Every structure is written in C-alpha cells, then in structure tokens.
Amino acid sequence: xxxxxxxxxxxxxxxxxxxxxxxxxxxxxxxxxxxxxxxxxxxxxxxxxxxxxxxxxxxxxxxxxxxxxxxxxxxxxxxxxxxxxxxxxxxxxxxxxxxxxxxxxxxxxxxxxxxxxxxxxxxxxxxxxxxxxxxxxxxxxxxxxxxxxxxxxxxxxxxxxxxxxxxxxxxxxxxxxxxxxxxxxxxxxxxxxxxxxxxxxxxxxxxxxxxxxxxxxxxxxxxxxxxxxxxxxxxxxxxxxxxxxxxxxxxxxxxxxxxxxxxxxxxxxxxxxxxxxxxxxxxxxxxxxxxxxxxxxxxxxxxxxxxxxxxxxxxxxxxxxxxxxxxxxxxxxxxxxxxxxxx
Numbered sequence: 165x166x167x168x169x170x171x172x173x174x175x176x177x178x179x180x181x182x183x184x185x186x187x188x189x190x191x192x193x194x195x196x197x198x199x200x201x202x203x204x205x206x207x208x209x210x211x212x213x214x215x216x217x218x219x220x221x222x223x224x225x226x227x228x229x230x231x232x233x234x235x236x237x238x239x240x241x242x243x244x245x246x247x248x249x250x251x252x253x254x255x256x257x258x259x260x261x262x263x264x265x266x267x268x269x270x271x272x273x274x275x276x277x278x279x280x281x282x283x284x285x286x287x288x289x290x291x292x293x294x295x296x297x298x299x300x301x302x303x304x305x306x307x308x309x310x311x312x313x314x315x316x317x318x319x320x321x322x323x324x325x326x327x328x329x330x331x332x333x334x335x336x337x338x339x340x341x342x343x344x345x346x347x348x349x350x351x352x353x354x355x356x357x358x359x360x361x362x363x364x365x366x367x368x369x370x371x372x373x374x375x376x377x378x379x380x381x382x383x384x385x386x387x388x389x390x391x392x393x394x395x396x397x398x399x400x401x402x403x404x405x406x407x408x409x410x411x412x413x414x415x416x417x418x419x420x421x422x423x424x425x426x427x428x429x430x431x432x433x434x435x436x437x438x439x440x441x442x443x444x445x446x447x448x449x450x451x452x453x454x455x456x457x458x459x460x461x462x463x464x465x466x467x468x469x470x471x472x473x474x475x476x477x478x479x480x481x482x483x484x485x486x487x488x489x490x491x492x493x494x495x496x497x498x499x500x501x502x503x504x505x506x507x
Contacts, residue, residue: 203445211442211454217435219461222294223469224427225286230415233287235408236427238400240282243428245393248436252390261382266391270376271383275392277369282396284362292355293472295463299337299485300359302459304367305492306330311367322491330488336481385443389436456486 228236252258265271288297309327312319319327341352377383404412443451459482466472474482 207442207445208454210438211446211451212457214435214438214442215454215457216461217431217438218458219298219465220426221285221431222289222297222462223465224423224431225289226294226466226470227423228420228427229290230420231412232408233283233290234400235404235412235415236286236290237283238397238404239424240286240428240432241279241393241396242401243424244432245390245397247429247433248386248390248393258387262387262390265380265382265387266394268380270372270380271388271391272395274369274373274376274388275395277365277372278388278392279396279399281362281365281369282392284358284365288355288358288362290355292352292359294466294470295459295472295474295482296337296341296352296356297359298459298462299334299482300356301362301366302455302489303330303334303360303485304363304370305489307363307367309492322494326488326491326494328488329491330485333481333484333486333488337478337485339481340475340477384440386436386440456490459486 225236228239231239252262285297285301288301306327309319309323312323338356341349373383373385373388439451442454446454463472463474463482467474
C-alpha cells in the first residue's frame with residue numbers, strides 16, 4: 165500500500181467513524197451507569213479517554229485532504245476556542261485565573277510553542293501514516309536522554325536501556341517504509357521530520373512548563389491551551405480569509421463540519437480536560453503508561469478508517485519503542501510530562 169494512500173470514499177469512512185464514536189459514547193455511558201466515586205478509578209478512566217481522543221487526531225486530519233495545513237490548523241484552533249470559552253465563562257475561578265495569566269510573557273511563550281506544536285503535527289499527519297507520526301511525536305523522553313548526553317550528564321542504567329530499546333524499535337519501525345518508491349520515501353521522511361519537530365517543541369514546552377509551574381501555581385494546561393487557541397485562531401483565521409477565502413469556504417459541507425467538530429472537541433478539548441484531571445491524581449509514570457495507549461488507539465483507528473496497516477517488523481519496532489519509553493519514564497519521571505500538550 166502506498167505510504168500516502170488515504171481513503172477517499174466519504175460515506176464508508178463516515179460510517180466507520182460513526183461506529184467508533186458510538187463505541188466511545190457507550191463506554192462513557194457504561195462508566196456513568198456504575199457511578200464509581202473512586203477518584204483513582206475516575207482518573208484512570210479520564211487518562212484512557214484522553215489517549216483515545218488523541219488517537220483520533222491523525223485520522224480526523226487525514227479525512228480533510230482538501231484543506232491546507234494552515235486551514236486545518238485554523239479550523240482546529242478556532243472551534244476549540246469556541247468550545248472551551250463557555251466553560252471558562254461559567255467557571256468564574258478559571259476566568260479570574262485566565263485574566264491574570266494572559267498578561268504574563270512566559271504564558272504567551274508557552275502558548276506560542278503550542279501553536280508551533282500543532283502546526284508541525286498537522287503537517288506531519290498530512291505527509292506520513294498516522295501511527296508513524298504518533299510514535300515519533302511520543303519520542304520526547306528519548307530526546308530528553310539525548311539532551312542529557314549532549315550536556316555530558318551521567319545516565320542511569322535504566323535510561324541507557326530504555327534509550328537503546330526505543331532507538332532499536334525506531335529503526336525496525338521505519339525499515340519496511342524505506343523499501344518503497346524513492347519519491348514516497350522522501351515525502352514519508354519529511355513527514356517524520358515534522359513529527360520530530362513536534363517532539364522537540366513538546367519537550368521544550370514540558371520543560372519550560374515544569375520550571376514555571378514551581379513559581380506560578382495558577383499555571384495549568386487548560387488555561388494555557390485556551391490562550392493557545394485564542395492566539396492561534398486570531399492569527400490563522402485572518403490569514404486564511406485574506407489569502408484564499410473562496411477555496412476555504414467552498415471546501416465546507418456537512419461531512420467536513422462533523423469531522424472538524426470531532427477534531428476540535430473529541431481530539432483537543434475533551435482530552436485536554438481529561439488529561440488535566442488524570443495528571444492531578446495519578447503518578448507521572450502511570451500517566452505516561454496510559455499515554456502509551458495513544459499509539460495503539462491511533463494505529464487501530466487508522467487501520468479501521470484509513471486502511472493503514474503495519475507490517476510485522478513495524479509492529480515489533482512499535483512494541484520496542486513503547487517499552488523503551490516506559491522504561492525511560494520509570495527511570496526519570498520528570499521527562500514524562502510532554503503529553504500535557506493538547507495533541
């Protein structure tokens with residue numbers, strides 16, 4: 165199968181998407197029916213729901229092939245802004261905190277980093293298969309180890325084992341992709357390059373967020389995310405309207421509206437809220453372990469909706485990557501924070 169192949173028959177894809185969303189709704193209803201008050205159980209469920217939502221991101225982007233990278237970014241940020249705004253207005257405490265944070269330069273810097281994260285991630289999903297992008301973006305802990313080596317800091321034995329395992333898995337994962345046509349390989353690795361840029365921005369954001377949170381107790385991913393949506397949509401929407409208003413508007417229909425809402429609500433706003441709750445009540449290692457479900461969900465959903473399947477060698481490589489990241493998270497919990505980003 166061609167690396168860049170994307171299913172274009174909208175009705176079957178939307179029918180499959182409806183099945184996935186129906187299963188998600190059934191899972192939420194099932195959890196509510198039992199009404200378990202245990203905070204840890206709710207946190208675990210929230211973490212799983214966040215991983216599932218993030219796993220849908222690439223598929224939603226693949227289902228919008230008629231839009232450019234900037235147009236998809238504008239749609240995602242603008243709709244997410246509109247969805248999150250009522251929550252902040254109804255929660256007066258959050259609104260008051262937002263007014264304090266939005267004037268601080270460090271918060272603007274964090275939000276700007278997130279805009280670039282979204283930009284690189286959208287472009288990566290457009291050029292490479294969904295599961296490949298998700299795995300490469302999840303290599304932030306490995307990049308943290310590379311940074312320690314560059315700074316000539318001593319590594320723990322578990323860090324070395326985790327790094328070697330993850331890197332070996334990465335080699336195995338991309339090996340089958342190289343055995344295709346030259347033009348496809350070039351586009352494929354360009355997509356992985358953007359995914360790697362997303363991982364670098366993710367690590368930078370997480371490190372800066374952790375450092376600033378020590379001195380700024382009001383700082384939290386939800387508020388930073390909302391400021392990101394505000395800045396991003398304020399910049400991107402006017403740019404799109406000025407550059408190509410006709411093509412942008414003509415690309416909309418009922419299917420596109422449904423997919424856009426899914427990308428913004430199911431893959432951005434809901435995972436943000438769920439992850440923020442889970443991160444408060446679970447250890448960093450357990451949170452990272454739950455986040456490792458995102459590539460699994462992403463691969464399964466992409467196979468179901470887009471017919472993007474992994475070879476046996478790639479599956480083995482993916483397993484080694486996940487094991488390596490988990491080992492790195494156990495050895496250094498502090499580098500497991502990049503998933504506080506809104507994938």
